[in-house]
């Protein structure tokens with residue numbers, strides 16, 4: 671296993687080049703010997719790594735991949751498997767919120783593709799690397815917006831007929847929790863836990879595509895009610911590392927404590943169906 675000893679522990683954060691992900695990586699870098707950050711832009715990724723390296727004890731590694739292209743996610747998983755002998759924590763954090771309907775490289779609605787499908791694929795591709803840890807945690811970053819849709823848009827997961835940014839984003843965040851719960855059920859005997867969370871309302875780059883929301887998020891008024899990125903990372907770091915959560919799986923956390931997600935997000939039949947549909951979509955795109 672590379673030059674590290676067998677006790678070396680590895681964590682990986684998707685969307686680690688900015689916002690909550692960058693702060694999550696910073697928090698994990700004092701607890702794990704090696705922390706990988708994934709980002710789509712080489713410059714932003716290197717800037718983030720440089721910043722982290724200046725203050726971290728552990729080693730920081732970078733991985734470049736655009737989650738709008740599932741083939742890149744597959745290559746990313748291959749790269750991680752080769753560079754990390756095991757993975758103790760995977761934080762599925764990367765996320766996007768579009769201003770207008772955007773289509774991924776594989777022809778899927780991009781919010782669903784990046785926020786859900788890419789993480790579905792990445793996590794499944796890393797199963798053996800997570801199992802090698804002996805007790806790994808998958809942490810899925812959702813949002814309170816998951817509670818807006820009362821079910822998934824089964825007839826039109828690509829939102830070709832009716833697209834609204836808020837709605838589509840909430841739909842992808844509902845998919846995050848359904849996926850997290852189904853993963854917890856399917857992998858419960860593998861020594862891998864899976865939990866979902868809402869980081870809270872955080873000042874970050876997620877609203878950068880929306881001029882109105884971006885201005886609102888950064889206004890003096892919003893600064894009183896919107897958390898810093900470091901505050902926003904606390905729930906991810908807690909779920910990834912808290913000793914009392916060892917073996918805890920299939921739960922939802924909000925602002926550093928367990929919480930009740932929407933009824934739609936705990937629908938087991940919907941979670942099983944989403945798993946199957948996601949697999950079919952991925953198979954059609956890249957296999």
Ligand SMILES: NC(=O)c1ccc[n+]([C@@H]2O[C@H](COP(=O)([O-])OP(=O)(O)OC[C@H]3O[C@@H](n4cnc5c(N)ncnc54)[C@H](OP(=O)(O)O)[C@@H]3O)[C@@H](O)[C@H]2O)c1
Nearest residue numbers: 685687688689690710736737764765813871872874875876
């Ligand atoms: N901010 C909030 O109030 C809030 C509330 C609830 C939930 N969340 C969730 O928290 C997570 C982190 O968001 P944030 O607020 O920290 O936003 P952010 O600052 O915009 O960070 C998002 C991260 O995802 C990456 N990303 C976006 N599209 C990607 C793609 N196609 N391929 C690869 N990486 C991509 C970004 O990379 P680039 O640097 O290249 O853009 C960035 O590193 C998201 O899942 C979001 O839904 C945020």
